[in-house]
Amino acid sequence: MRARIHITLKDGVLDPQGKAVGQALAALGFAGLGEVRQGKVIDIDLAETDSGRARESLEAMCERLLANTVIEDYEITLAE
Amino acid sequence: MIAPEIVAEHGLSEDEYARILDILGREPNPVELGIVSAMWSEHCSYKSSRAWLATLPTEAPWVICGPGENAGVVDIGDGRAAVFKIESHNHPSFIEPYQGAATGVGGILRDVFTMGARPVALMNALRFGSPDHPRTRHLVAGVVSGIGGYGNCIGIPTVGGETGFDSAYDGNILVNAMAVGIADADRIFYARASGVGNPVVYVGSKTGRDGIHGATMASATFDAGAEARRPTVQVGDPFTEKLLLEACLELMATDAIVAIQDMGAAGLTSSALEMAAKGGVGIALDLDRVPVREAGMDAYEIMLSESQERMLMVLRPDSEEPAARVFRKWGLDFAVIGRLTDTGRVALAHGGESVADIPVDPLVAAAPRYRRPYVETEPPAMPPLPATGVAPLDALERLIAGPELASRRWIWEQYDHMVMGDTVARPGGDAAVIRIHGSARGIALTVDCTPRYCAADPRAGGRQAVAEAWRNLVAAGARPLAVTDNLNFGDPQRPGIMGQLVGCIEGIGEACRALDFPVVSGNVSLYNETGGRAILPTPVIGGLGLIDDLDRRASIAFAAPGQDIVAIGATAGHLGQSLLLRDVLASPGGPPPPVDLGIERRNGLFVRDRIARGAVSVCHDVSDGGLLVALAEMALASGIGAEIVPPDGVDALAWLFGEDQGRYLVALPAAAGLVERAAAAGVPAAVIGRTAGAALTVSGHGHISLASLKQAHEAWFPRFMAGR
Numbered sequence: 001m002r003a004r005i006h007i008t009l010k011d012g013v014l015d016p017q018g019k020a021v022g023q024a025l026a027a028l029g030f031a032g033l034g035e036v037r038q039g040k041v042i043d044i045d046l047a048e049t050d051s052g053r054a055r056e057s058l059e060a061m062c063e064r065l066l067a068n069t070v071i072e073d074y075e076i077t078l079a080e
Numbered sequence: 081m082i083a084p085e086i087v088a089e090h091g092l093s094e095d096e097y098a099r100i101l102d103i104l105g106r107e108p109n110p111v112e113l114g115i116v117s118a119m120w121s122e123h124c125s126y127k128s129s130r131a132w133l134a135t136l137p138t139e140a141p142w143v144i145c146g147p148g149e150n151a152g153v154v155d156i157g158d159g160r161a162a163v164f165k166i167e168s169h170n171h172p173s174f175i176e177p178y179q180g181a182a183t184g185v186g187g188i189l190r191d192v193f194t195m196g197a198r199p200v201a202l203m204n205a206l207r208f209g210s211p212d213h214p215r216t217r218h219l220v221a222g223v224v225s226g227i228g229g230y231g232n233c234i235g236i237p238t239v240g241g242e243t244g245f246d247s248a249y250d251g252n253i254l255v256n257a258m259a260v261g262i263a264d265a266d267r268i269f270y271a272r273a274s275g276v277g278n279p280v281v282y283v284g285s286k287t288g289r290d291g292i293h294g295a296t297m298a299s300a301t302f303d304a305g306a307e308a309r310r311p312t313v314q315v316g317d318p319f320t321e322k323l324l325l326e327a328c329l330e331l332m333a334t335d336a337i338v339a340i341q342d343m344g345a346a347g348l349t350s351s352a353l354e355m356a357a358k359g360g361v362g363i364a365l366d367l368d369r370v371p372v373r374e375a376g377m378d379a380y381e382i383m384l385s386e387s388q389e390r391m392l393m394v395l396r397p398d399s400e401e402p403a404a405r406v407f408r409k410w411g412l413d414f415a416v417i418g419r420l421t422d423t424g425r426v427a428l429a430h431g432g433e434s435v436a437d438i439p440v441d442p443l444v445a446a447a448p449r450y451r452r453p454y455v456e457t458e459p460p461a462m463p464p465l466p467a468t469g470v471a472p473l474d475a476l477e478r479l480i481a482g483p484e485l486a487s488r489r490w491i492w493e494q495y496d497h498m499v500m501g502d503t504v505a506r507p508g509g510d511a512a513v514i515r516i517h518g519s520a521r522g523i524a525l526t527v528d529c530t531p532r533y534c535a536a537d538p539r540a541g542g543r544q545a546v547a548e549a550w551r552n553l554v555a556a557g558a559r560p561l562a563v564t565d566n567l568n569f570g571d572p573q574r575p576g577i578m579g580q581l582v583g584c585i586e587g588i589g590e591a592c593r594a595l596d597f598p599v600v601s602g603n604v605s606l607y608n609e610t611g612g613r614a615i616l617p618t619p620v621i622g623g624l625g626l627i628d629d630l631d632r633r634a635s636i637a638f639a640a641p642g643q644d645i646v647a648i649g650a651t652a653g654h655l656g657q658s659l660l661l662r663d664v665l666a667s668p669g670g671p672p673p674p675v676d677l678g679i680e681r682r683n684g685l686f687v688r689d690r691i692a693r694g695a696v697s698v699c700h701d702v703s704d705g706g707l708l709v710a711l712a713e714m715a716l717a718s719g720i721g722a723e724i725v726p727p728d729g730v731d732a733l734a735w736l737f738g739e740d741q742g743r744y745l746v747a748l749p750a751a752a753g754l755v756e757r758a759a760a761a762g763v764p765a766a767v768i769g770r771t772a773g774a775a776l777t778v779s780g781h782g783h784i785s786l787a788s789l790k791q792a793h794e795a796w797f798p799r800f801m802a803g804r
Contacts, residue, residue, distance in 0.1 A: 012289035012374065014387065016317035035373065070176040071313055
């Protein structure tokens with residue numbers, strides 16, 4: 001089973017990297033941009049076939065390592 | 081109608097709330113309540129400590145600006161001034177160690193450049209829980225990385241500091257950051273607003289929903305999702321701070337600025353109110369003009385956001401355009417958000433409506449000041465020493481390989497301590513030394529505190545913290561000028577804790593007076609406790625000194641073999657509260673070493689004079705761990721060993737490991753002249769041995785090779801951080 005995890009800063013947390021991307025886009029002439037926010041994607045292959053147990057295990061991974069839950073949110077998507 | 085629980089959530093007592101009703105003559109609205117609660121918070125008003133802080137000496141002929149401004153300012157000659165301050169970021173660093181520590185650095189830097197100084201050095205004082213505590217390693221890694229991340233990115237060297245471990249900090253770590261800047265002595269900028277009609281300008285980053293103060297506003301003005309939206313941790317952006325620093329300094333070179341204040345704790349609220357209060361003027365702000373990061377922020381959020389990298393300024397009339405050009409050039413927000421008024425009130429408008437209108441002076445004047453009841457700590461009696469067969473060199477090896485004294489290389493190697501090119505003495509010595517750019521003179525910096533002394537006897541501990549900072553500066557060859565203090569304590573509403581605070585402040589005051597070492601800035605951090613368990617009293621002293629000639633200074637490394645080693649100051653062998661008792665003999669206790677300030681001063685002035693005259697260039701102060709530890713540190717710093725001979729008829733352990741104060745070790749080619757001069761000055765000085773070889777030898781007690789000592793000294797930190 002394959003999982004994709006999106007990790008993003010929580011709403012309201014300053015995102016200096018997103019801000020820098022926004023400024024760079026504006027400098028290249030892309031007009032009409034509002035706030036730019038960025039995050040990361042982590043793909044994980046799992047031996048687990050039960051989606052409930054897979055999700056449980058992925059949540060533990062996010063809580064303990066993948067996301068800094070003080071300032072970040074995560075979202076887990078499972079694929080076949 | 082404001083519910084009592086909302087008032088309580090804002091940290092206001094019933095009595096304090098009654099006072100607000102009295103001053104306003106009506107109920108505050110939620111925005112006003114938020115503003116007043118921030119103003120009257122312990123953090124902004126120093127309500128528990130102010131009466132005691134007022135007893136500290138703050139003046140000297142070289143002090144340009146004492147406490148009360150963003151940072152302290154001292155004259156360092158040649159028309160220049162040093163601007164410096166220390167500040168805590170304890171709680172945020174416990175929640176999110178990287179960002180907490182990073183924004184602590186960012187905040188203290190703003191305090192310094194707000195006053196017109198270019199920051200030239202950073203220091204930090206850190207306290208973590210027991211190395212065995214499961215969270216400690218994570219916190220150390222995050223805090224050190226956060227300090228390095230901010231300091232390295234903005235390009236200001238982190239030149240030194242101190243780090244301690246104790247289980248008393250398991251639930252409350254301490255992260256105290258100190259910054260030092262250099263300014264022209266006649267171009268210092270203050271926060272005092274003046275000139276009715278002058279524009280009030282917001283510069284820097286946009287305002288977001290960061291760190292809006294602890295109080296949860298469950299009132300009807302906020303929707304149910306408000307809490308989830310509001311992060312309690314601020315994220316720092318050192319690259320924006322670099323732009324803000326350069327933009328501010330560029331504008332400061334013109335005469336556009338009347339007053340300037342950074343937005344730190346309680347953000348726009350505290351900066352606007354402080355500027356108005358100091359200038360005795362009113363201020364009218366239109367919050368619709370505040371640059372915001374997110375749509376839909378309300379007045380409460382805008383006023384109490386703690387978004388980083390922001391400043392508030394009052395400009396002279398007609399300088400708006402040139403100032404705006406400077407900030408736009410640096411890619412920063414610039415917005416005129418209001419004017420000074422003659423009403424003496426802070427009036428806020430948002431969405432075309434008045435959202436707050438409160439008098440400044442009455443609220444500042446009525447800010448609570450408490451003389452909280454306190455109980456003095458009874459200093460413990462000296463316990464009987466355990467009968468022990470511990471060999472001195474085994475004890476040394478254990479101490480120097482343990483968490484308290486192990487090399488901090490793992491920490492300072494993560495900091496850029498050389499950027500800017502003026503670092504003369506790197507981390508690891510008694511004091512860091514920074515060249516005053518383009519001159520042959522330097523400033524020396526140190527941070528010191530021995531919490532176990534303060535816990536046993538707060539007054540003696542307060543004296544010792546100041547004396548050790550002073551001594552570290554002297555040992556580097558500097559003339560100590562002034563102090564910034566960071567007072568970290570538990571809950572002051574507990575009389576025992578309040579007694580620690582009072583005792584430490586009294587001790588600090590006595591020492592600062594006796595050593596001509598005034599306090600020019602500082603910070604108080606209270607309520608550092610979890611589940612009724614308080615931290616050790618930790619009054620960190622940041623000291624700054626001046627070196628008139630960088631060719632005449634001292635460092636701790638031995639210079640050559642075959643030199644005489646002289647102990648200056650009397651060794652009585654005081655073992656109470658020593659590391660030997662606590663960490664080797666497992667018998668902690670007793671009173672801390674007494675600090676005789678007259679002797680401290682006499683010994684220190686003698687040493688400094690010898691260094692300033694070029695007679696001594698190798699010097700180390702004797703502190704934690706005593707004489708043998710100091711000797712080992714000098715040997716390890718140089719790779720040159722030493723042979724020493726304990727005097728006849730003394731207890732070797734007490735002589736080698738006692739922590740008597742007012743002592744220095746110096747090494748020089750021939751000691752006779754020094755010893756003679758010391759005798760004439762009434763300063764005890766005794767030749768205890770010579771530098772030699774590649775081992776440390778204690779006559780009658782064997783020897784240990786520097787290679788194994790170094791291995792022991794360097795191994796602990798990397799091993800701890802690797803989880804082994």
